[in-house]
Amino acid sequence: MDEKIRCGWCTSSDLYKKYHDEEWGVPAYDDATLFEFLILETFQAGLSWITILNKRGNFRKAFDHFDYEKIAQYNDDKILDLLQDAGIIRNKLKVYSAVTNAQAFIKIQEEFESFSNYIWNFVDGKPVINNRKSFKEVPATTLLSDMISKDLKKRGFKFVGSTVVYAYLQATGIVNDHVENCWKASQPPK
Numbered sequence: 001m002d003e004k005i006r007c008g009w010c011t012s013s014d015l016y017k018k019y020h021d022e023e024w025g026v027p028a029y030d031d032a033t034l035f036e037f038l039i040l041e042t043f044q045a046g047l048s049w050i051t052i053l054n055k056r057g058n059f060r061k062a063f064d065h066f067d068y069e070k071i072a073q074y075n076d077d078k079i080l081d082l083l084q085d086a087g088i089i090r091n092k093l094k095v096y097s098a099v100t101n102a103q104a105f106i107k108i109q110e111e112f113e114s115f116s117n118y119i120w121n122f123v124d125g126k127p128v129i130n131n132r133k134s135f136k137e138v139p140a141t142t143l144l145s146d147m148i149s150k151d152l153k154k155r156g157f158k159f160v161g162s163t164v165v166y167a168y169l170q171a172t173g174i175v176n177d178h179v180e181n182c183w184k185a186s187q188p189p190k
Contacts, residue, residue: 004183008135008149015053017042025184027127027173031115034172039098041168042159043089049167051089058087063098097158104156117181119174122148128169129176131185138177141166 010020017037028034040059044052052059052113062085076081082088082095105115112118121169122144132138152160169175 003021005181006184007099007177007182016050019053021184022066024171025173025176025178029116029120031068031105031109032066034040034115035068035102036060036117037068037168038101038105038169039063041069041164041171042097042101043091043094045094045159045161045164047089058085062088068102068105071098072106074102094159101157101159104152108155119148119172120144122175127173127176132177132179135177135179137179139166142175144175145169 004021006017006020010016010024023053040052040056043059060066065112079095079099081091082090108115110116112121128144130138145162147179148169149160149165150167151164166175170177176185
């Protein structure tokens, strides 16, 4: 039996627990991972995260393993194929935004040498470690997510409101919101 104490949001399924234990809040520095989470978080907007986790493999297959170079080149035929794929979220605006966001992602890489350099610069390269007593204390947005959201939108990204951005920051370990009694809270960031 699993005796680990975890953040309260992830205890309802084994998939949630695995994601919490292995990925959520772990600092991601490589552009491929940062782009994957950007796509997943934008598709999650308005839905539950478990819905996205359950479809993650389908997203990976449908979106060429989150290869932003390929996604940036998607044409209308590929987009129509995606809109017919029952394995993913078939929201037309979100599918089109994946292409737009891949193009904007590449522009940021060109300007900053990597998306990682760009996004981590907002926190001086170090994870923000919040010492929350309970998940009820975790906000939906912060001044940091507001600032990044505004900058991403200015650069042409879509579906990157402050709430989506804050979830993205948590997922990629830029912000660590593991609550203090969670076993992951005592783990040093990698």
